[in-house]
Amino acid sequence: MEEKMGRKSPLIVxxxxxLIDFVPDKAGLSLADSxxxxxxxxxxxxxxxxxxSKLQGNSAFIGKLxxxxxxxxxxxxxxxxxxxxxxxxxxxxxxxxxAFVTLKKNGEREFAFYRNPSADMLMKESELNMGLxxxxxxFHYGSISLISEPCRSAHLSAxxxxxxxxAWLSYDxxxxxxLWPSPQYARDxxxxxxxxxxxxxxxxxxxxxxxxxxxxxxxxxxAFVGALLVYLAQDPTIxxxxxxxxxxxxxxxxxxxxxxxxxxxxxxxPTISDALQLINSKPRASNYFTRTFMLFLVSSVLISIxxxxxxxxxxx
Numbered sequence: 001m002e003e004k005m006g007r008k009s010p011l012i013v014x015x016x017x018x019l020i021d022f023v024p025d026k027a028g029l030s031l032a033d034s035x036x037x038x039x040x041x042x043x044x045x046x047x048x049x050x051x052x053s054k055l056q057g058n059s060a061f062i063g064k065l066x067x068x069x070x071x072x073x074x075x076x077x078x079x080x081x082x083x084x085x086x087x088x089x090x091x092x093x094x095x096x097x098x099a100f101v102t103l104k105k106n107g108e109r110e111f112a113f114y115r116n117p118s119a120d121m122l123m124k125e126s127e128l129n130m131g132l133x134x135x136x137x138x139f140h141y142g143s144i145s146l147i148s149e150p151c152r153s154a155h156l157s158a159x160x161x162x163x164x165x166x167a168w169l170s171y172d173x174x175x176x177x178x179l180w181p182s183p184q185y186a187r188d189x190x191x192x193x194x195x196x197x198x199x200x201x202x203x204x205x206x207x208x209x210x211x212x213x214x215x216x217x218x219x220x221x222x223a224f225v226g227a228l229l230v231y232l233a234q235d236p237t238i239x240x241x242x243x244x245x246x247x248x249x250x251x252x253x254x255x256x257x258x259x260x261x262x263x264x265x266x267x268x269x270p271t272i273s274d275a276l277q278l279i280n281s282k283p284r285a286s287n288y289f290t291r292t293f294m295l296f297l298v299s300s301v302l303i304s305i306x307x308x309x310x311x312x313x314x315x316x
Contacts (some may be wrong), residue, residue: 009057009233010137012130013087013167015044016145017120018063018078019097020070021218023263027103031112034102040218040264041077042099044174045122045144047265048218049058050062051226051255053270057233059226060132062158064123064151066096071119077266079119091119103216103263113179117148124150125157133158134165140225142174146189159196170229173199202239203237205248210257210278215239221264225255227275254278263274 004073024034047064052059061083067090074096078085096117097118102110107175110213115121133139139162145155163169173190180186231238231248238244254275270278 004105009052009230011058011060011084011132011135012049012052012138012140012229012233013060013062013132013136013162014045014049014052015062015087015133015139015155016043016076016096017118017142018043018046018061018065019099019118019120021264022098022100023216023218024101024103027215029102031100031102037100038263041074041266041287042218042264043097044222045217046074046078046083046171047174047222047269048140048226048229049083050078050081050266051223052230053271055227055230055255055272055275057226057230058084060084060136061089062129062132064089064091064127066094066119066120067088067092068096069095070098072079075229081266081269084132087132089123089127091122094119094122096123101218111176111178113176114120115179120145121148121151123155126238128154128158128161128163133167135162136162136165138170138229139163139167140170140172140229142172143186143190144174144176144179146193146279147179156193159193163196168232170225172225175219202242202245205298207246207253209253212257212261212278214260216268217260218261218263219268220256222260222265223269224252226269227252229253250279251275 008307009027019038019042022037024031025038026034046061049059049061061078065074065088071090073135075085075088080086089137094117097120098114100112139159141155141159145151173189175186177183177186228248231251235244238248255270258270258274258278259265259268260277
């Protein structure tokens, strides 16, 4: 497995938002009661890009940041994590997005976003690096970039260009209802591009996860998705071979589990050796990361079987 994951992968491009997460230094307190916060880079598409690179994959990020200290910090973090930043641009007026994260005692979180508007919402079609997009083997994106113009049009144009160039489209709805005008608006927008994603109906099932000491679940699904996309880019036949798919999902589950053992998303992302050490040292058990497969493989990595679960159970 290590030899396979260590090979140079085809390019995977992530499109969308990158922001600063402010994570409380103590879990179990409300934002009002928290006395200190740790600054951590975040944003689901950027997290995925860094997860891919951390696993020795070939990743690039396309998005827009504020031309401020936070924006400069974030692009430096992408570079330090080995992510191609040729698709990053800056806005001279809008600020980089911020999110304050409330950590519950079990490591689960709630978000309070500051985007009014933030730079990522102002990405224009003319600012897209089409060369990167057309070079992608996999083009990964979320739904937050669909909320408003001009980013929505840029998103659709990028998706069309990637599809026309032969890329697989990987879609993570990443539902954050507080950011949308209404739940119905979110549902309509998310479903409006649903059929563009590459759909896999070969297999369905459950893969056991790993028991770890969870501190912060922020970015766990992104670590999972990044790992699976690396496998898929290197060997697309995993979608036709159940044994290979199970191997990939086990590895992705391990990556997701490890990412919950530290605060913040990008700082907690594992390496190949980290994941293999967990796989080889701990018995698997039915826990949170079994459900990660059931949700995130469905929503982020080309399988649409359970999307209705998200809205049907009012998950945010």
